[in-house]
Amino acid sequence: MQNHPQTTEPLVSVLMPTFNRPKYLSQALASALNQTYKNLQIIVVNDGGQDVTDIINASNDLRIIFLNRKQNYGKAFSLNQALAEAEGKYIAYLDDDDLYYPNHIELLVNALEKNPDCGAAYSDLYKTYCRILPDGTREILSKIVEVSRDFDRYFMLYYNHVLHVSLMHRKDLLEKTGPYNENLNILIDWDMTRKLVFFTDFYHIPDITGEFYSSIGQSDRISYQQRRDKKNYANNVLTIRTTRPPKPWPKIKDLAIIFISGLFDQQAAKTIGRIWRYTFHPYKIYLPITPEDIAKIRTDMPNLIFVPVAPSADTSHKIDAALMQADAEFVAIVPSDFPVKEMWLEDQLYALLDSSDQMHAIEFDSSTDQLLAAVFKKEHLYYARKNFNHLPFRQSLSAAGIRIQKLLPEQIPFKFDALLEEATTEYKNGNWPLAAEIYQHIADNYKNQLWMKSLAADALFRAGRYEKASQLCRRVNQSRPTVDTLLLEAKLKKKQKDFLTAVELLENAQAILEGKNLVWT
Amino acid sequence: MDITQSKKEKTEESKTTQHYEILKELGDCFTALGNYDSAQSCFEKAAPLAPDEAAPYIGLGVIATQKAQLEDAEIAFKVAARLDNKSSKAYAGLAMVAQQKNDYKHAFDMYLKSLELDPDNLTALLGLFQTSCQMGSFEKVIYYLEVYLDMHPADTHVMFTLAALYMKDNRPEKSKQLLVNILSLDADHKDAANLLEEVERSIVQKSQKQ
16 A cells, blocks of 8 residues: 655645546546656545445555545536645646546656746647447547647637646645636636636646547537537636636736726627627726716626716716726727727737837727727826826827837737648648648747647648658657657658558557557556 | 637547558558558458448458459459449459459459549559550550540650550551650660660651552
8 A cells, every 4th residue: 555655756636526437537546646756645536426435445545535525516616625635735637537647747747846937837638539338448549639739828818728637736826816616617627727827837848648538429528518508608718718816916917998988878888798708818897987877787797897987077087087996007998889809909918018119009990080999008008197187188198108009910919820720721721832831830930849840741741742741750750759640650651662660650659549658558 | 810619529520530540551551561461450450440431441352352362352342432432442453353353344444434533543554554455455545544644744654655555556656756755754764765766667667658
């Protein structure tokens, strides 16, 4: 029986909620217990599912803490319950049907210990497609690395690119983020990773250190079923996007949206609703309106701050009143009929955030002479209004030396994603040489090298450029062989009539697919 | 920027799996290396993993043909053609079986069908050439060789074959043109040089007769 070993290595708490999957739990648990890194505390929480006591006892390992709850309260509750027991410096996660490879914990601990500026680290995982056989066992069909993205803080606010099973973070960060949100029934992992980006950088290790499973045809994952309910999905996304962990936020600049309307009418309500729906950067909306209008408004929208102003207040006065209350580094001025859509604000905001230009603001396309709609650094706007409030709004900015500009093409953020989309479209249209060129350009200029080089090699193969594809594929496989890239290199060797090497590569791919690299199978 | 669930779900719907792909590719490579037992085992495992795919049956047909098990080969190629009636390889396989059974007419028709589906199928093209020789009829094979050369204008092997056929078909001027082209691409092509000499003699003789 194994206990906590005597060591100076930091303790890692592995959180394992389980619900009605005893068939796979023992393998998942074995993968945690058989780590090369031994100083572990494995907290298994039965979330009111089938009894798994026999499986826990059969493991015969004192590093396991078993919380055997009879009631089903959901995954977020289970994780919070496990966190209450966690004593580790670091927290790791493992679902009851997933797997760690033996070096998973060791790699992540080393990364965090060597990079103290990063409070979180993550690796890559295979998404393992399988067919469930009548006896419940899984027939493995494909193992694909679907997500291998270098850390991108702003992208994380929009979409989760860190798989929870691949994540390890410092436990003390939870004092800042708060616990898991038990009101969510899906995407609870994204809610946590999103909150973590307010406080820390993430370190990406592009090694494959585990697997998560997806059965073909029908997914047994609860989250998959709930994602199919679009309304439920949208509600969860909105809740996550409007969550603001307690300040201070060392890694995220806050945004105040000052919403200017004459009367608070239907159009204004509609625009605010669209802001709620489409904005993913953290924000609060400041609404300078009359007390009479405030009294009429019934809304459950979060982060909406009413700023009472006199009925006679003009636009400049409304902005000044809101500005006095705004607790944010950046300010967006938005009129009530503003056309809000996807990325309506983040393009301008992130361009400004990345800018080294001291005194400028970025104007929205739909800005008018009557009302300037733009994003500002709050200190600049505050300076202009404090010193030149006798002037109309636009003139006060000029007087303060604030240069207003439209967004320039080279300032548009998320270039990686735009190029990736462009390359993917070319690939789908059969324009493989161009797709390969774009993938290679991304690899050379926008990080995510292994991922992009793999895509470039595949596009070159389809374009019939076997020699170049072969060279690129070899380099990728020397760094990180995957089933896909080994298969591709084998096809290239076959084209070049090197059948012996092709067989060797295919047998390597087959070994990975069959899990022959896993010590406990 | 649009990364959505639906994009990922598409992967699940992908027609074949890596398990299938690996076995099929291994089957092809073992066949090329002459290791027919291993190849057969791979194709037999691959077939049920992608029941709609013709490729494993084509692989099994090729192995059976190599082992001279013509009945097994014919069954395998027929299954392949039923699964994918646009498979040029399946019809080329059926043609090869017919050719080995000395049923040249059927072989000729199957090679033609194979070439209609893929004019680029070199096995079918050469098979058509062989059966044409066996049947003594060159009209269709000349047409398909011309089509092939439109797509592969520098394939000197096929150019040479066509030049020889033009000669047999009593069209020495066309043959000469092709042979000159071959020699401009490959000055050391001795067969082309020799045939060119013969063709030029034939042209001279022809003009003297006239």
